[in-house]
Amino acid sequence: MKATRRQVLKAGLAASTVFSPLAISLAQSRPLKMAVLYPLTGPFAFAGQAGLEGLRDATDYFNEVRGGVGGRKVELIVEDTGYDVSRGTAAFNRIISREREDELLFVYGDSTGLSKALAPEIARLQLPYTATSFSTELADPKTYPTIFVFGPTYNDMMAALLQQIRRTKGKARVALVYSNSEFGKDPIPYVKEQAPKLGMEIVAEEVTPLAVPDATALALKLRQANPDFVICHGYVLTVEPLLLRAAREQGMQAVFMGTYYSAELALMQRAGAAADGFIVAYHNPYWYDNLASGIDQLKKFRASKGKDNNYKTTYYVGAYTSCSAIWEAYRRAGAAGKLNRAGVVESLNNMGDWDTGGLIRSLRFVNHRLPYTKLYRANVKTGRFDAITDWVTLG
Amino acid sequence: MDLSLLPQFLITGLSTGALYALITLGFVLVYRATSVVNFAIGEFLLVGAYLVYTFNVAPFNLPLPLAMLVALPVAFLFGWLIERGFVRPLLGRNVVAVIMATIGLVATLDGVAQLVWGADQKAYNGELPGQPIVLGSLVLTARSMWGIVVGIGVALLLIALLRYSRYGVMIRAVSESETAALALGINAPRMVGIVWGLSAALAALGGVLLASASGPGFHVIALGLMVFPVAILGGMDSVPGAVIAGLALGVVQALSTGYLEGSLPGITEAIPFVIVLLVLLLRPYGLFGQSRIERV
Numbered sequence: 001m002k003a004t005r006r007q008v009l010k011a012g013l014a015a016s017t018v019f020s021p022l023a024i025s026l027a028q029s030r031p032l033k034m035a036v037l038y039p040l041t042g043p044f045a046f047a048g049q050a051g052l053e054g055l056r057d058a059t060d061y062f063n064e065v066r067g068g069v070g071g072r073k074v075e076l077i078v079e080d081t082g083y084d085v086s087r088g089t090a091a092f093n094r095i096i097s098r099e100r101e102d103e104l105l106f107v108y109g110d111s112t113g114l115s116k117a118l119a120p121e122i123a124r125l126q127l128p129y130t131a132t133s134f135s136t137e138l139a140d141p142k143t144y145p146t147i148f149v150f151g152p153t154y155n156d157m158m159a160a161l162l163q164q165i166r167r168t169k170g171k172a173r174v175a176l177v178y179s180n181s182e183f184g185k186d187p188i189p190y191v192k193e194q195a196p197k198l199g200m201e202i203v204a205e206e207v208t209p210l211a212v213p214d215a216t217a218l219a220l221k222l223r224q225a226n227p228d229f230v231i232c233h234g235y236v237l238t239v240e241p242l243l244l245r246a247a248r249e250q251g252m253q254a255v256f257m258g259t260y261y262s263a264e265l266a267l268m269q270r271a272g273a274a275a276d277g278f279i280v281a282y283h284n285p286y287w288y289d290n291l292a293s294g295i296d297q298l299k300k301f302r303a304s305k306g307k308d309n310n311y312k313t314t315y316y317v318g319a320y321t322s323c324s325a326i327w328e329a330y331r332r333a334g335a336a337g338k339l340n341r342a343g344v345v346e347s348l349n350n351m352g353d354w355d356t357g358g359l360i361r362s363l364r365f366v367n368h369r370l371p372y373t374k375l376y377r378a379n380v381k382t383g384r385f386d387a388i389t390d391w392v393t394l395g
Numbered sequence: 396m397d398l399s400l401l402p403q404f405l406i407t408g409l410s411t412g413a414l415y416a417l418i419t420l421g422f423v424l425v426y427r428a429t430s431v432v433n434f435a436i437g438e439f440l441l442v443g444a445y446l447v448y449t450f451n452v453a454p455f456n457l458p459l460p461l462a463m464l465v466a467l468p469v470a471f472l473f474g475w476l477i478e479r480g481f482v483r484p485l486l487g488r489n490v491v492a493v494i495m496a497t498i499g500l501v502a503t504l505d506g507v508a509q510l511v512w513g514a515d516q517k518a519y520n521g522e523l524p525g526q527p528i529v530l531g532s533l534v535l536t537a538r539s540m541w542g543i544v545v546g547i548g549v550a551l552l553l554i555a556l557l558r559y560s561r562y563g564v565m566i567r568a569v570s571e572s573e574t575a576a577l578a579l580g581i582n583a584p585r586m587v588g589i590v591w592g593l594s595a596a597l598a599a600l601g602g603v604l605l606a607s608a609s610g611p612g613f614h615v616i617a618l619g620l621m622v623f624p625v626a627i628l629g630g631m632d633s634v635p636g637a638v639i640a641g642l643a644l645g646v647v648q649a650l651s652t653g654y655l656e657g658s659l660p661g662i663t664e665a666i667p668f669v670i671v672l673l674v675l676l677l678r679p680y681g682l683f684g685q686s687r688i689e690r691v
Contacts (some may be wrong), residue, residue: 041505043613045514180660207660208652211614213414213605216536217407217653220400224532237516238614245608249527250534269518270610313515 031073032330032339034106034323035095037114038132039083043210044236047132047261047315048110052078054312054319055108061301062327069334074327081110088114096125105333105344106326109133112182119144128329128344130322132315134260135186139369146345149369150322151360154187154233156394157259157281159194160373163392164279165229166198168255175204175227175254177218177243184210184234187259191231203227211238219246222254232258240278241270248274255279264314268380278378280385283370284321285358287312288384294321294357321359328354361391371395396654402533404653405646410539412645413546418601419625419637420550421594427570427632428590430490431482434497436598437619438504443470443599444611445512451520459521463603467596474595475588482591483584505613518610519603542604549600550638553593557634566590570632621648624667628674630684640682644670 036055039048055076063073077095081088088110095104105128109115112133119137122129122144129147131138136153138144152160165172174195178184184207195202204225206218222230222243230247232240240262247254256278258267263280271278285292288311298320299309326344329351333343352364361372371394376385422436433439446469449455450462457465481500485493525537557563568576569586576583598619606615625644629636644667651663680686 040514041509043617045509045613046516049514180656180664205657207656209617209661209664211609211617212652213411213618214407214539214542214649216534216539217400217404217649220403220532220534221653224397224400236614238609238612241518241610242608246534246536249536250529264516266516266518266610270516270608272522 029072030103031075032069033075033077033099033104034108034326035092035099035104036076036078037081037088037091037095037107037109038078039110040078040080042082042084044083044110046313047236048080048083050313050315051132051319054316054321055323057298057302057307058320058323058327060305061298062324062331065301066327066331069327069330069339072334074330077104081114083111085111085113085117089117092118092121096127102340105330105339105341106130108322108326112138112186115147116182119147122147126341126345128326128341128348130326132319133183134369135182136190137186139367141368144368146341147368148348148365150325151260151283151318151369152281152371152373152394153369154259155190156369156371157373158187158191158231158233159394160281160375160392161231161257161259161279162191162194162198162200164257164375164389165200169228171199171201172228173203173226174200175206175222175225175230176202177206177208177222177230177232177239179210179234179239180207181210181234187233208239210235212242215239215242215246216250219243219250219252222247223250223252227254230254230256232256232262236261237264237266237270240267241275244271244274244278257281260314260318263376263385265311265383265385268378268383273380275378276380279388280376280378281373282314282376282385283360283373284314284317286314286376286385287317289358292358294324294359297357317359321356324359325351325354325356325363361393399532400653404649406533406535406539408646408649409642410542410546410645411649412642413543413550414601414604414641415621415625415645416550416638416641417546418598418619419622419629419641420553420634421597422622422626423629423632423634423637424566424570424590425594426626427634428566428587429482429486431486431493431497433594434494435500435504436594436622437616438501438508439470439474439595439598440602440605440615440619441508441611441613442473442504442602443595444602444606444615445508446470446473446599447603448512448517448519448611456520459519459523459603459607463600466599466603470599471592471596473592474598475592477595478588478591483587505616512611516610516612519607523604523607538604538607541607545600545604546641547638549597553597554634554638562586562589621667624671627671628667628681630681632685633681633683636681636683 079091107129109131112135115131115133115138130150134151134153136155138147139149139153258280263282268275285295329344329347332347333339354363372391374387375389377388379386425433446466447462450457450465485496523537523541528535565581566586569583573583602615605618625641629640648663651666655662
């Protein structure tokens with residue numbers, strides 16, 4: 001028997017009437033996702049592994065304590081980039097081609113290099129994105145309206161350090177030491193432009209690879225330039241300890257400073273007494289900070305799951321903070337009936353009222369970055385960084 | 396250009412170069428004995444640096460020099476096991492297969508190191524003993540002294556052992572011709588195992604000295620990559636060539652850091668390879684490599 005067009009249409013209508021609620025409920029029970037492109041192996045694995053633990057804790061907390069997004073679970077899709085731009089790009093393409101647009105609402109990438117490489121495609125896909133990088137170029141809502149930096153940019157961190165120099169010495173002599181990488185070079189033009197405006201003189205500018213076998217000659221060049229302050233940037237505690245030791249061995253009295261990736265306690269373990277007084281710009285609380293209720297809450301949650309509460313690194317706390325905020329944006333988008341990529345971007349743009357529990361100053365984005373930081377000073381006796389300023393709000 | 400800094404750059408370069416030479420010696424010995432290019436030499440440094448770390452922290456808590464001494468036989472065993480389990484089954488196979496296998500060894504050792512020691516940032520407990528010597532503007536740090544003394548000392552000792560000791564002569568015999576060595580009653584497989592063990596021990600020594608201030612970690616692998624230009628420049632199969640090329644490239648890198656990096660960022664990483672390319676154009680077998688005539 002051959003079915004007529006009318007019979008086929010009727011059957012289709014009947015089927016859609018029966019199955020569409022089922023399809024809708026199935027779709028609603030499917031988890032919402034965030035892709036994570038992290039350096040889980042290679043030279044940045046220390047940050048990637050610690051960060052991933054933070055992301056997983058934030059996800060578990062959101063699902064188990066906060067009930068997900070209106071009952072829908074959230075989950076992470078994790079890929080290892082090995083801190084390699086081509087590997088990260090391939091992982092990104094794989095995820096984008098595989099995942100549904102209504103489920104994959106955010107991508108959490110890694111390096112400055114990878115983020116800059118992906119940025120045009122991110123903009124084209126209107127896909128919300130953040131990264132472990134605090135590159136200034138990424139915090140540009142006009143060009144990249146869906147990219148957010150969950151902290152101050154490297155320029156902001158430099159601005160905070162320059163403010164500190166100005167408070168301490170005024171017309172100071174400043175030396176810059178940075179790595180020959182996208183990461184290292186990012187804030188340098190800004191510093192070179194701002195320092196003279198603040199009455200400071202850049203007396204030396206040293207560029208090095210990300211890792212060096214010896215820093216004696218580098219320290220000697222700095223010593224000859226006789227700076228009051230030395231700002232290091234673009235390293236992950238591979239060059240700073242060598243430089244600090246060499247500088248102190250040569251009797252240099254300058255104050256050394258660094259940005260986010262120098263703000264980990266391992267600096268003091270590696271450089272020993274030479275690290276004393278090293279000043280860093282860092283925008284989350286340390287694990288031992290007992291003024292941040294968010295850290296207390298997290299410790300209780302970890303304890304309830306039988307996890308240890310030994311020291312967790314800055315990378316862990318940073319990833320936990322960003323991920324918690326992203327899930328909150330999902331929740332708000334869901335509550336507003338806009339559970340899609342545009343809805344998440346809209347939520348993030350209006351998160352200023354979110355109680356951060358002291359995990360960061362505020363979620364009020366200014367040009368898609370959070371321009372707030374504190375300055376800390378290394379105290380080798382206690383092995384900790386002590387806050388030397390309250391929150392510094394940058395422009 | 397400030398020439399008053401030249402002595403300091405030379406000292407720094409010699410110290411780093413001595414460590415390059417030390418690591419490259421192990422690499423060259425392996426190449427001579429088995430014709431295998433060990434692409435995992437950076438990982439050998441990593442494992443060596445971590446082995447020293449293991450003995451340097453709880454529960455052993457050995458001082459750094461003692462931890463180095465204790466770790467050396469373990470590193471030797473590690474190299475010997477790699478040869479037994481990984482390299483020996485591949486000998487005689489297509490050269491591409493062996494190259495691919497050693498590249499596979501890179502990924503395997505990276506994974507194993509991360510699994511065993513974790514990815515977190517570590518630091519050695521304590522420092523290398525010694526006080527810096529300051530002579531005017533010249534500073535000789537304890538790390539530099541250790542680099543020069545251990546690097547050059549061990550390299551010279553190794554050359555002497557290869558030349559004059561019974562085992563050294565047997566290793567050289569195997570390097571020249573495994574078949575002839577076997578015909579003379581030399582236990583060639585044993586010698587090859589020893590060479591791999593020696594290479595791993597030298598890498599451990601180099602790894603820990605390179606990482607003594609920055610701590611053990613995956614960045615050590617990047618420093619270990621300098622072995623390739625040093626070995627190629629020296630001539631791949633030349634032991635004295637490895638020492639001279641190591642020292643030379645160490646000094647060149649230090650001078651580049653001092654005088655060129657500011658105006659040409661990135662030049663320090665590139666310059667060893669540029670020099671190697673230029674030398675190979677004039678001397679295809681490196682500065683001290685044996686030229687071979689191959690009939691096809």
